Amino acid sequence: MDNPKSGLNAVAVAAKQAPGKGLPPVHLWHPEHCGDIDIVIRADGVWMHEGSPIGRKELVRLFSTVLRKEPDGYHLVTPVEKLKITVEDLPLRAVAMRREGDALIFTTDVGDEVTASEADAIVVETDPATGEPAPRIHVRRDLWARIARSVFYEMVEMAREVDGRLVVRSGGQVFSLGAVT
Numbered sequence: 001m002d003n004p005k006s007g008l009n010a011v012a013v014a015a016k017q018a019p020g021k022g023l024p025p026v027h028l029w030h031p032e033h034c035g036d037i038d039i040v041i042r043a044d045g046v047w048m049h050e051g052s053p054i055g056r057k058e059l060v061r062l063f064s065t066v067l068r069k070e071p072d073g074y075h076l077v078t079p080v081e082k083l084k085i086t087v088e089d090l091p092l093r094a095v096a097m098r099r100e101g102d103a104l105i106f107t108t109d110v111g112d113e114v115t116a117s118e119a120d121a122i123v124v125e126t127d128p129a130t131g132e133p134a135p136r137i138h139v140r141r142d143l144w145a146r147i148a149r150s151v152f153y154e155m156v157e158m159a160r161e162v163d164g165r166l167v168v169r170s171g172g173q174v175f176s177l178g179a180v181t
Contacts, residue, residue, distance in 0.1 A: 117171030
């Protein structure tokens with residue numbers, strides 16, 4: 001990382017500008033596309049840089065705060081540059097869930113917490129060929145987290161059958177997990 005004003009250094013500097021636990025205002029930044037950077041978020045949630053896993057959780061968290069989805073894909077965005085990355089599935093993973101009153105609160109692999117609600121919906125799509133569910137939850141802006149299989153099983157355990165579907169409730173909303181078979 002030679003130039004502190006470009007590439008990964010610029011991304012890290014921009015991400016650190018967020019006060020407290022807040023997020024940088026990437027939705028307000030509109031820099032020119034500067035190219036691609038060899039970062040891949042694998043389908044299992046591991047962030048890779050130039051073929052090697054990024055081992056520092058703090059760095060992955062930092063990068064996740066400046067991640068933005070656009071029509072042409074995912075980008076790390078700073079006030080002065082935009083670098084396209086590769087995301088194999090969804091950029092985040094919901095790896096834990098807890099119930100607080102009427103709310104289901106999910107924790108992502110990068111430390112975000114999101115309460116399932118109308119604004120942050122749970123969506124379960126089913127692969128037509130395999131019948132395999134692919135659950136996800138909206139986290140922020142246009143970023144979604146794949147709900148880990150173990151978390152989905154917890155949801156199924158707490159679900160109730162309504163009109164032939166398994167459903168969970170959170171934040172005054174009802175979310176379908178799929179048809180009862």
